[in-house]
Amino acid sequence: MNKILDLLDPLLILSAALMGVALYLIFIWVPTETNQGAVQRILYFHVPVAWGSMLGIFVVSGSSFMYLLKKNEKWDRLAVASAEVGVIFGGLMLLSGMIWARPVWAVWWTGEAKLTTALILFFIYVAYLMFRGYFPPGAQRQRLAAIIGVIGAIDTPIIYFAANLWSQAHPPIITGPAADAESALGSDLGIVLLVSTLAFTFLFVFMVQTRYKIRKSEDDVIELKRASSASAMTGVN
C-alpha cells in the first residue's frame, strides 16, 4: 500500500488527469483536419514531445551554467536528470515526426534544416550522457559536462527558427513569438495543443524530479561506500 502511495506524486496525478483530458480532446472532441485526415492528430503528440526535448536542453544548459557558477552538486544532478529525460523526449520527437512524415510527405526522413537540427539535438543529449558515462567521476567530469551542456543549447533557437529560415516540407512555426499569424492554429486545434503540451510538460517535470531523486540516491550510495571503506581502513590501521 505504501509503495502505491509513494508513486502518487501530485505532479503525476496532475499529469495523468491532464493526459486524460488531452486524449479525450484529441480523439473525440477536435474535428478531423480536412487535408491530412486522422494522421494530423499526431501533431498533438509530436509538438508537445518536441517542446519537452527543447525544455530539456534549456534545463541542462541553465543548470550546467549554475553548476559552473556555484559548484553546487544539486545543479549537476538536475542537468543529468534533465538530459536523460530529454533524450527520451528527443527520441520520441524524431520517431513521431518520422511516422507522421511517411503518409504526408511519402518519405520517412528528409535532410531539411528542421529535421537535421532536431537530430543534432538528440545527438547532443546522447553525447552529453556518453561523456558522463565514460569519464571518471569527480569535479572534472562535472565541470566539462557542464560546458557541453551550455554549448548544446545553441541548437535550440536554430531548431525553432529552422522551418521559417529554410522553408521546405516541414510546416512553418505555429506557436511562439515567431509564429506566422496565417499559419497559426485555429482555436479548437490551439486548445487541444495547449492541453496536450501542458500534460506532457507536467510528465516531463515529474520524470526529471524522479530521476533527480535517483541521482541523489546514487550519490548517497557512493558517499556511504566511501565512508565504509574509510572506517575499514581506520580499523586496519
Next chain:
Amino acid sequence: MMSNVTNTAIRVGAFRIALALILALAVSVSLTQISSAEHTPPVNGIVVGVETDDAGALTRFAVSDSTGTIHTFTIFKGTEYGLENQAGDRWVSTHEAEPSEAARRLRDHRERFAPITVTSENGTAFSVVEREEGKLEANLGYLFAVFAVTWALFFAYVLYLGRKQRVLQHEIARLKVASDK
C-alpha cells in the same frame, strides 16, 4: 604528475567533442541550404483551380495545401497522372497522351475535395497523383503507431526508474546496516 596528464587528456577529449558538435551543426545547416536550392518538396493538397485552352486541354492548375497556401503549376508534355475516380478506378496517363482528360479528372477532384500530391520543379508539374496515404484507414495505422510508441517508451522508462530506485534503496539500507555494525 599522472593526474596532470589525465586532466590534460580529459580537457583535450572534451574540447574535441565540443568541436565535433559545432562542426556537425555547421555542416548540416550548410548541406540543408544546398539541398533546398536543388529540390522542391512535393505539394499535398486539394485542387482549387483548373485552367484549359480553347481545345479543352489542361494548361494550368492550382492546389491549396494544409496551410492554405495556393500553389500554381504549369503543365508540360511529359507530366504524368495517376488519379482515381470516386469508385476507386485509377487512370494513369501523360499530358501528351490525354490533355483534355487531365483537366476533366482534376475538375472532378476539385468537386470532391479529393487530395492530390504534385511533384514539381520551378512551378512545372512532373507528376500529379492521388494522395493515397491521405485515406483515413491508412492514416489510423500511423496514428496508432505514434500513440503506441509514445506510451510504450514512457512506460518502459518509468519502469526502469522504479526498478533503479528500489535497487538503490536496498543498497542504501544494506550499507547503513553494515556501517552501524
